[in-house]
Amino acid sequence: MSKLFLIGVACVGTSSIGEEISKKMDCNFYDFSFIIENVKGKTMPRLHKEFFTPHSMREHCRPILESFIDQHVDEDYVMALTPSCLMDHYWKALKTEKDRTVIAIEDRPENIMNRVRFYDDDQRPLIIKLTSTQKSNLIKRIRADATYFRRSYKRADYQVDLDGRNIQDAADLILEVLNTPVCSTENMTKHGGQGDVI
Numbered sequence: 001m002s003k004l005f006l007i008g009v010a011c012v013g014t015s016s017i018g019e020e021i022s023k024k025m026d027c028n029f030y031d032f033s034f035i036i037e038n039v040k041g042k043t044m045p046r047l048h049k050e051f052f053t054p055h056s057m058r059e060h061c062r063p064i065l066e067s068f069i070d071q072h073v074d075e076d077y078v079m080a081l082t083p084s085c086l087m088d089h090y091w092k093a094l095k096t097e098k099d100r101t102v103i104a105i106e107d108r109p110e111n112i113m114n115r116v117r118f119y120d121d122d123q124r125p126l127i128i129k130l131t132s133t134q135k136s137n138l139i140k141r142i143r144a145d146a147t148y149f150r151r152s153y154k155r156a157d158y159q160v161d162l163d164g165r166n167i168q169d170a171a172d173l174i175l176e177v178l179n180t181p182v183c184s185t186e187n188m189t190k191h192g193g194q195g196d197v198i
Helices: 014-025 032-040 044-048 054-071 088-094 109-113 132-153 167-178
Strands: 003-007 028-031 077-080 100-106 158-161 188-190
Touching: 003 014, 014 028, 014 077, 014 167, 028 032, 032 044, 032 054, 032 077, 044 054, 054 088, 100 132, 100 167, 109 132, 158 167
Parallel strands: 003 077, 003 100, 028 077, 100 158
Antiparallel strands: 158 188
């Protein structure tokens, strides 16, 4: 592994898990959301409001990913991608990195809901106590997001189900997946990077 990219729906844990993996692998960790924010000088929520569609934002920000890949060609690293990074413009940039391994992380919506943290448009934390109805609606939204992105996640090299694991155990699972034959890993599905199951 030289470049490990983690992707999943919001709050599934790509950033926390990626940072933990980078420590275990003794390499740098990057969060693509933060890279975009640093380049554009704006938070992601405010950037999203500037574009009519998510597609147009991906088209606009594609050069940021391309530039990062070009500038770090000789570096081993772990990167947490945004949920849509295996779609259209981002995918065209990402697949130029030949020395990549992409892992799509999945978990049950109920587990993801327990990791959700709320922030305002300037990324300041908000304390919000959800009602039972709000929790139910949030779970439905997470499930809808997972369904929406699932087709693009078939482009990943692996899909890993966290099954409620904490950050440390999830990082260990992914490292195990990277070093375990396909036939002996229960929580992993191996793909060919183009959507075909091997």
